[in-house]
Amino acid sequence: MQIEIPLPEHFSYQECLWYLDRGLDECLYRIENEIVYKAVSFNDKKALIKISASPQALQVNTLTQSSSIPDEAIVNYVNTWFDLGRDLSDFYTLAANDPLLSQLLAKYSGLRLIGINDLFEALCWSVIGQQINLKFAYKLKRALVERFGSYQDFGGQRYYYFPSPAELSAVTKQDLLAIQFSRQKADYVLNLAEMFDAGRISKSHLQQLSFRDALAELSKLHGIGAWTANYVSMRCLRFVEAFPMGDAGLQNAIRSLWGQKEKPTALQLRELSDQWAGWQAYATLYLWRSLSER
Numbered sequence: 001m002q003i004e005i006p007l008p009e010h011f012s013y014q015e016c017l018w019y020l021d022r023g024l025d026e027c028l029y030r031i032e033n034e035i036v037y038k039a040v041s042f043n044d045k046k047a048l049i050k051i052s053a054s055p056q057a058l059q060v061n062t063l064t065q066s067s068s069i070p071d072e073a074i075v076n077y078v079n080t081w082f083d084l085g086r087d088l089s090d091f092y093t094l095a096a097n098d099p100l101l102s103q104l105l106a107k108y109s110g111l112r113l114i115g116i117n118d119l120f121e122a123l124c125w126s127v128i129g130q131q132i133n134l135k136f137a138y139k140l141k142r143a144l145v146e147r148f149g150s151y152q153d154f155g156g157q158r159y160y161y162f163p164s165p166a167e168l169s170a171v172t173k174q175d176l177l178a179i180q181f182s183r184q185k186a187d188y189v190l191n192l193a194e195m196f197d198a199g200r201i202s203k204s205h206l207q208q209l210s211f212r213d214a215l216a217e218l219s220k221l222h223g224i225g226a227w228t229a230n231y232v233s234m235r236c237l238r239f240v241e242a243f244p245m246g247d248a249g250l251q252n253a254i255r256s257l258w259g260q261k262e263k264p265t266a267l268q269l270r271e272l273s274d275q276w277a278g279w280q281a282y283a284t285l286y287l288w289r290s291l292s293e294r
Contacts, residue, residue, distance in 0.1 A: 003071050004057040005078055010088040012110025013053035015289075019114045022292065025138040027145050027160055037063075039152060039159035042073050046161065048154055049074060058082070064154055083112045083238070091240075091279045095286070098275065100257050104286045113285050115235050119203035120196045121162040122236035123221070126228040127188045128181075143179035144189075165196035188223030195221070203236065211239040234281040243280035245269045253287035 007013075013034075021031045029038035036051040047065035051058055060078055062069070079085050095101035116122040128144070129137040148163040148171055163171075168189065176186035195201050201221070206214045214237055218229040226246060233242035244250060251263040254272070258264075264272070276283040 001062065001071075003060040003075060004054075005060065005075055005084065006057050007053075007055075008084055008087070010092060010110055011082075011084070011112060012108075013058070015108055015111035016082060016114060018289075018292075019111065024134060025142055027138075027142040028162060030157060030159070037157070037159065039161050040074075040077055041161055042069055042077070045069050046150075046152070047074070048152060048159055049078075051078065058084075064152060077117060080117050080238075081115050083115060086112075086240075088112075088282070091282050094276065094279055095283070098283075100254065100272070101276075101283055101286060103257060104290055108286055108289045111285065111289055113234065113238075113281060115238065117236070118162065119201065119206070119232070119236050120165055120192065122232045123192050123224070123228075124162070124168075124189050126231045126235075127185055127192070127223055130185070130223075130228065140180060144176075144181075147175075147179060165193045168193035169197045184223070191222045206237055211241045214239065215242075234284065240279055240281045241277070243269075243273045243276075243284060245273070247284070249288050249291055250284050253290050257287075257290065 017031065017034060017036075020026075020029065020036060029036055031037075034052065037048065038051070039046065039048050041047075045065065045067050047069055048063045050061045050063055053059065058078060060074060062074065092105065095105050116125060124144075125137075125141060128140050132140075145160045145162060148167050149160045150163075150167070151158050151160045153159070171190065171193070173183070173186045173190060176189065177183065181189070192201075206217060209217065211233065215229050215233060218224050218232060219226065224232075227244045230242045230244040231247075233239040234244070245266070251269075254264050254269075255262065272283075273280050
């Protein structure tokens with residue numbers, strides 16, 4: 001059965017596909033002929049979905065499921081993943097009048113902030129990516145997922161689920177060192193798995209807080225600094241005020257658009273954050289986008 005999700009204003013499936021398929025070694029979904037295939041889980045229920053697009057809607061098909069999953073749950077998952085419920089009109093008005101962002105609107109119009117719906121996955125991924133290049137980060141993620149995650153086979157392809165807290169709680173530090181995790185990152189990931197498995201961290205709780213309070217809660221976690229807390233707030237908790245000031249890609253994009261050799265200072269970044277108040281996460285996304293042409 002096919003589900004159709006109407007497209008909002010300011011949405012480009014092509015731009016979203018760019019974000020999903022940047023030539024990196026992604027192991028949690030597959031894109032073929034502009035169709036996205038992804039294994040998704042809803043508590044103890046699992047499914048494989050296929051997403052394509054018409055001019056008016058995203059078309060979602062459930063290819064396999066472990067038991068009956070309501071259409072509403074699948075719609076909510078896709079809406080959240082593609083940030084379809086957000087009205088970007090105010091961001092586009094702000095960006096059109098901003099010296100930096102106005103350069104990007106025509107090029108990348110319709111790009112949405114693709115999320116990581118699961119908080120545990122988002123935190124683990126952000127820890128994995130700390131202070132290493134993206135290529136190696138994706139290599140580590142694939143090793144973790146293929147070694148410890150569950151999967152299902154369909155049509156001659158294997159589709160993986162990110163390991164659950166319970167699955168990673170059973171992993172040893174030595175297991176993670178064997179797949180090239182640093183000792184520090186192994187400690188951070190195992191600590192997160194233990195806390196989630198014990199129910200001490202909750203996405204629903206954090207989303208009920210203000211952005212600043214959620215940021216403070218995240219920053220209390222072992223291994224979670226300002227960059228990671230803001231990144232997770234953008235990609236998972238969906239706070240559009242999140243702004244990973246220390247991000248090298250963000251700083252390089254600003255430097256390039258300014259035509260400068262030096263990266264922006266902390267003061268300049270704070271001033272830009274104030275200019276983009278309420279939309280810092282989307283400003284960051286479009287600046288990241290400017291680093292890569294199709």
